[in-house]
Amino acid sequence: xxxxxxxxxxxxxxxxxxxxxxxxxxxxxxxxxxxxxxxxxxxxxxxxxxxxxxxxxxxxxxxxxxxxxxxxxxxxxxxxxxxxxxxxxxxxxxxxxxxxxxxxxxxxxxxxxxxxxxxxxxxxxxxxxxxxxxxxxxxxxxxxxxxxxxxxxxxxxxxxxxxxxxxxxxxxxxxxxxxxxxxxxxxxxxxxxxxxxxxxxxxxxxxxxxxxxxxxxxxxxxxxxxxxxxxxxxxxxxxxxxxxxxxxxxxxxxxxxxxxxxxxxxxxxxxxxxxxxxxxxxxxxxxxxxxxxxxxxxxxxxxxxxxxxxxxxxxxxxxxxxxxxxxxxxxxxxxxxxxxxxxxxxxxxxxxxxxxxxxxxxxxxxxxxxxxx
Amino acid sequence: xxxxxxxxxxxxxxxxxxxxxxxxxxxxxxxxxxxxxxxxxxxxxxxxxxxxxxxxxxxxxxxxxxxxxxxxxxxxxxxxxxxxxxxxxxxxxxxxxxxxxxxxxxxxxxxxxxxxxxxxxxxxxxxxxxxxxxxxxxxxxxxxxxxxxxxxxxxxxxxxxxxxxxxxxxxxxxxxxxxxxxxxxxxxxxxxxxxxxxxxxxxxxxxxxxxxxxxxxxxxxxxxxxxxxxxxxxxxxxxxxxxxxxxxxxxxxxxxxxxxxxxxxxxxxxxxxxxxxxxxxxxxxxxxxxxxxxxxxxxxxxxxxxxxxxxxxxxxxxxxxxxxxxxxxxxxxxxxxxxxxxxxxxxxxxxxxxxxxxxxxxxxxxxxxxxxxxxxxxxxxxxxxxxxxxxxxxxxxxxxxxxxxxxx
Numbered sequence: 001x002x003x004x005x006x007x008x009x010x011x012x013x014x015x016x017x018x019x020x021x022x023x024x025x026x027x028x029x030x031x032x033x034x035x036x037x038x039x040x041x042x043x044x045x046x047x048x049x050x051x052x053x054x055x056x057x058x059x060x061x062x063x064x065x066x067x068x069x070x071x072x073x074x075x076x077x078x079x080x081x082x083x084x085x086x087x088x089x090x091x092x093x094x095x096x097x098x099x100x101x102x103x104x105x106x107x108x109x110x111x112x113x114x115x116x117x118x119x120x121x122x123x124x125x126x127x128x129x130x131x132x133x134x135x136x137x138x139x140x141x142x143x144x145x146x147x148x149x150x151x152x153x154x155x156x157x158x159x160x161x162x163x164x165x166x167x168x169x170x171x172x173x174x175x176x177x178x179x180x181x182x183x184x185x186x187x188x189x190x191x192x193x194x195x196x197x198x199x200x201x202x203x204x205x206x207x208x209x210x211x212x213x214x215x216x217x218x219x220x221x222x223x224x225x226x227x228x229x230x231x232x233x234x235x236x237x238x239x240x241x242x243x244x245x246x247x248x249x250x251x252x253x254x255x256x257x258x259x260x261x262x263x264x265x266x267x268x269x270x271x272x273x274x275x276x277x278x279x280x281x282x283x284x285x286x287x288x289x290x291x292x293x294x295x296x297x298x299x300x301x302x303x304x305x306x307x308x309x310x311x312x313x314x315x316x317x318x319x320x321x322x323x324x325x326x327x328x329x330x331x332x333x334x335x336x337x338x339x340x341x342x343x344x345x346x347x348x349x350x351x352x353x354x355x356x357x358x359x360x361x362x363x364x365x366x367x368x369x370x371x372x373x
Numbered sequence: 374x375x376x377x378x379x380x381x382x383x384x385x386x387x388x389x390x391x392x393x394x395x396x397x398x399x400x401x402x403x404x405x406x407x408x409x410x411x412x413x414x415x416x417x418x419x420x421x422x423x424x425x426x427x428x429x430x431x432x433x434x435x436x437x438x439x440x441x442x443x444x445x446x447x448x449x450x451x452x453x454x455x456x457x458x459x460x461x462x463x464x465x466x467x468x469x470x471x472x473x474x475x476x477x478x479x480x481x482x483x484x485x486x487x488x489x490x491x492x493x494x495x496x497x498x499x500x501x502x503x504x505x506x507x508x509x510x511x512x513x514x515x516x517x518x519x520x521x522x523x524x525x526x527x528x529x530x531x532x533x534x535x536x537x538x539x540x541x542x543x544x545x546x547x548x549x550x551x552x553x554x555x556x557x558x559x560x561x562x563x564x565x566x567x568x569x570x571x572x573x574x575x576x577x578x579x580x581x582x583x584x585x586x587x588x589x590x591x592x593x594x595x596x597x598x599x600x601x602x603x604x605x606x607x608x609x610x611x612x613x614x615x616x617x618x619x620x621x622x623x624x625x626x627x628x629x630x631x632x633x634x635x636x637x638x639x640x641x642x643x644x645x646x647x648x649x650x651x652x653x654x655x656x657x658x659x660x661x662x663x664x665x666x667x668x669x670x671x672x673x674x675x676x677x678x679x680x681x682x683x684x685x686x687x688x689x690x691x692x693x694x695x696x697x698x699x700x701x702x703x704x705x706x707x708x709x710x711x712x713x714x715x716x717x718x719x720x721x722x723x724x725x726x727x728x729x730x731x732x733x734x735x736x737x738x739x740x741x742x743x744x745x746x747x748x749x750x751x752x753x754x755x756x757x758x759x760x761x762x763x764x765x766x767x768x769x770x771x772x773x774x775x776x777x778x779x780x781x
Contacts, residue, residue, distance in 0.1 A: 006672040255761045270764040272750075275757035279688070282756055286685045290665040291658075312658050364654040371622065373633055373653050 005297045008073070016077045022054065023085035029342050032203060035088035036345075039196065040166050041205035042088045050089065051121025057095050058119025061103075065115035072234075076241040076296035083245030086345055088203050090124045093162040096238045098125035101171050102219075104231035105182040110219035114169065114184070124166060128158035128209055129173035129228070136358040137232070137366070138225050143174040145183060145216065152176075152183060152218050154211040160356070164207030165196040172216060179223025183216035190215060201352030203345060233310035236357045237295035240313035243321040243353055244285070244292045250321075250328040250346050251281045257332055274331060281324045288320040308370040315363040318354035325350040385433050389415055389440035398441065403449040407484040410437075416483045417463065424467055424479055457527060458482040458489030461608045462535060466554070469592035469601050474554065478533070490531040491609075492522040492555070492579055493602060497780055500751050502537075503546045503599055504770070504780065507581060509538035509553065516540070516553065516591070518561075518584040524745075528564045528577040529720065531557045535605060536586075537598050542776040549775050550598030554590045561585070570737045572716035609746070625697055625735070626660040628728045629653060632704045635728075640706055649704065656700050659693045681760040688752040691742035698739045701732035709733070 008016075026046045035042055051057035060075055061067025068074075075096070082091060099118060102111055102125075117123035133140050143156040154174055164170065170192075172183045185192060191214040196207050255278055258269030268274045295313035298304045325347040329336035336343040354360065367373075396409040410416050411425040418433045420426025427433075442448050451459050463482050466475060481487040498505035507520025518538055528534065534555040541549035555562070561584035566574035593601040622630070633653050638646045666686055702709040712733055725731040743749040757763045770778045 004672075006669045255763065258763055266767065267764045269757070270766055272754070272757075272766065275763050276750070276753040278761055278763060279753035279756035282681060282761060283685050283689050286666060286681060287659075287662045287689065290662045290669055293669065294662075294665045312661060316658055316662060361651065364651055364658070367657070368650055368654045371630065371654070371657055373630060373650055373657065 003297065003301045006293055012073060012077055015074060016081060019078050019081040023081055023087050027085040027087040032086050032088055032345065036202035042090055047089060048121055050091070056091065057121045059095055061099055061115045061119045065112055066119040067115065072237070072296045072299040075238055076292065079238050079241035080245035083242030084249045086203050086246070086349055090163045090166065092239065092242070093126040093167065094118055094124050097127050097162060097235045098171055100231040100234045101127045101182060101228065104227040105224040106219040107221050110184070123168045124163060125169040125171060126161055126163050126167040127171045127173065128161040128164060130160045131156070131158060136362065138180055138229050141173050141175060141180050145174040145176050145181065145218070150217050152216045154183060154185065154214045154216045156211055158209045161207050161209055163205060164209050165194045165205065170209065173228060180225045180228060181218055182220040182224055184219045185214060185216045199352065201348040203349055204352060230306070232357060233307050234299055236314040237292065237299055237310045239353060239357060240292035240317035241296060243317040244288050246346055246349060247285050247288055247321040247324045250324045251278070251285050253343070254278055254281065254328045254331045277327055277331065281327055284320040284324060288317045291316040308367055311363040311367040311370070314357065315360040315367070318360050321350040322354050380427055380429050382433065382436050385418065385436045386440050388413060389437050390444065393441065393444050398445045398447040398449055404484045404486055406449050408480055411480045411483050420467055424475055425483055452485045454488055454527065454530070455482065455485050457491055458487065461491060461605045462489040462533065464608045465535065465592060465601060465605045468604055469552070471589055474590070487532040488527055488530050489533045489535065490525050490528045491605065492525050492534045492536045494524045495521060496523050500748055503550065504778065505537060505539060507538045509540050509551060514588050515585045516588065518581045518586060520581050522579040523567065525577045525579050526575060528557065528579050529566065533557065537602050539775065540595055543774050545772055546770060546775045546778065547599045548596055550602070551595050552592040552598040552601035553586050554592060555584070555586055559584050559586070566720050568718045570740060571734060572718050574720045621661065621664070624660065625694060626657055628731055629656055629697055629701050629704065631728050632701055632732060636704065652700050653704065656697045660697060663690055663693055681756070684752070684756055684760060687747065688749055688756065691749055694742050695739045698732060698736040702736045705729065705732065
């Protein structure tokens with residue numbers, strides 16, 4: 001059944017209100033700053049509540065695996081609200097990235113095994129696929145896995161692994177004779193060294209993982225290059241929705257400030273220099289919504305090749321979020337440059353999420369292939 | 374004359390079939406058919422009964438059009454040359470015109486017998502159109518008009534012109550305006566083509582030299598001209614609005630992609646080609662998001678929660694299309710140096726049979742996108758003030774008699 005593009009139901013509106021209230025309670029600026037300063041980077045009690053009481057950990061996990069089994073429209077609503085509040089949480093790594101990778105690439109038995117625990121909030125998972133070359137696409141995966149049957153070993157290193165130092169299970173993409181396959185590595189596996197890296201964006205932690213004859217279980221059956229590409233496209237669509245939420249928040253902050261900040265005897269928002277900046281930010285944010293919504297509704301709809309729309313979403317929403325976050329600092333003037341003002345938190349999240357999963361140029365290069373340019 | 378208030382889709386279809394039984398487009402000319410369509414209240418169904426309508430929702434206009442198309446190989450849709458008359462003139466006339474004018478002119482504008490034009494803008498009143506200087510001075514039962522209008526589409530073929538003139542210079546600008554319907558054949562009206570960047574004249578300048586208008590051709594009361602003009606302008610957005618392709622990859626972006634695919638970029642290094650390709654892809658993304666934003670606007674309208682998507686589209690579209698056509702010329706490389714259509718000064722516009730010719734023409738024509746129908750700067754003010762709620766600029770012309778406001 002074809003879905004009604006861009007129409008949000010009352011249930012969607014209720015979900016949005018619920019999440020907005022939740023993040024208002026649990027992800028105040030104060031709470032974000034507290035989590036930023038921790039090694040873990042997120043609050044276990046908050047995550048437990050998200051997983052157990054709200055069913056968010058298993059939002060897109062099918063009901064047969066203990067999830068809520070809802071679609072990508074719900075996910076987009078949730079991501080927007082989380083992005084708005086800079087929620088520090090393993091949601092992106094576990095409930096989006098790892099979940100999409102498992103749903104797309106793992107055997108049914110392995111899916112059940114892992115997704116039940118993810119949905120219940122018992123397991124934090126992530127995907128490790130970026131290597132020293134820095135590429136975020138499947139073509140960048142060089143690591144060789146050795147072994148046979150279920151028993152394999154991994155050697156080499158993976159970079160920029162989201163929540164890599166806190167995840168209970170690491171899904172590793174590595175090459176076998178069959179192609180790119182997916183492996184499951186436990187956090188306490190022998191020969192796994194996890195190093196948290198000091199991140200630009202303190203609200204989302206990354207780690208470098210070193211594998212030395214690390215035991216791994218192969219959970220896929222045959223080459224997963226295409227399905228991993230789709231899983232990554234689905235992930236960037238969700239991330240684009242998060243970027244839209246953050247960008248909208250930056251615009252709201254700017255407009256609010258432009259109305260209340262008086263200079264030369266009048267609100268700075270009455271000056272066209274500021275007003276036109278805000279109008280341009282509004283146009284960009286509305287276009288970013290179009291981009292993220294198109295991608296997420298296409299995924300929910302399930303009939304189109306989602307890759308072009310996902311590439312558009314990641315490219316456009318990344319640039320919009322960063323530009324709007326940068327203008328937000330400019331509009332706030334000196335205050336916007338201080339540590340105590342939240343503008344820099346959004347600015348850093350914006351740039352980091354622009355680089356995660358490939359920068360806009362990478363996605364436009366991929367899009368060029370899809371549209372014959 | 375009174376109608377039952379419950380006219381629904383079926384009733385409209387029935388009435389349309391009845392019209393077709395009496396007068397069939399396959400057997401008569403456009404004027405005859407459209408006059409009959411008017412008499413049946415099926416011209417503009419949202420107009421009142423007796424004035425070409427049935428007093429029902431405008432959405433039923435499509436039902437009439439569909440029913441005609443279903444039953445006739447020949448259809449007579451609104452003639453493009455009548456877009457101003459039907460889209461903007463008729464709604465203003467039906468709201469503010471005298472009974473006699475409505476009865477006489479509404480059928481003629483709908484049938485296409487009379488062409489209308491709109492005379493608001495002046496050399497000294499562009500974005501600030503309420504600051505206009507053309508004067509109308511009362512002389513008995515007539516008004517005597519002097520001044521100049523500009524950007525007047527179709528003035529050279531029009532029978533009627535919607536004219537806003539200043540009737541009182543001693544009050545603030547909005548309060549001293551009156552709205553007239555001018556017979557363009559009146560002595561003292563001079564229409565000159567205004568040649569534009571392409572060499573063509575889509576527009577005219579109109580000069581008024583002691584032009585006399587009977588008082589009963591005034592719409593609304595003396596001094597109410599701005600209010601009447603707003604009615605015309607609101608309908609302008611509806612009449613002109615829309616635009617853009619509804620198909621993924623359709624419309625102007627198709628031209629750019631075709632030019633790009635058809636040309637080996639031999640003049641560039643591999644790196645240069647990659648840079649150029651990125652610009653092409655950025656244009657693709659922008660036009661695709663313009664398309665999706667328009668769909669979102671329609672979805673929001675349907676759910677009764679119109680958001681900012683519509684106002685956003687005017688500003689974004691203007692800038693996006695300018696960039697798109699610029700990129701086309703860059704892709705053409707040295708072929709972009711020639712302009713085969715030439716700059717022969719002439720009236721009308723067009724001459725775009727190949728993608729190359731279209732790109733070269735639109736590269737020039739699209740500069741107007743961000744000027745006409747509200748400049749991009751004015752659109753940013755509108756978005757800033759009406760959508761985001763930012764405070765307005767302090768107005769130096771507010772509460773000041775128009776004659777005391779500085780002007781260039």
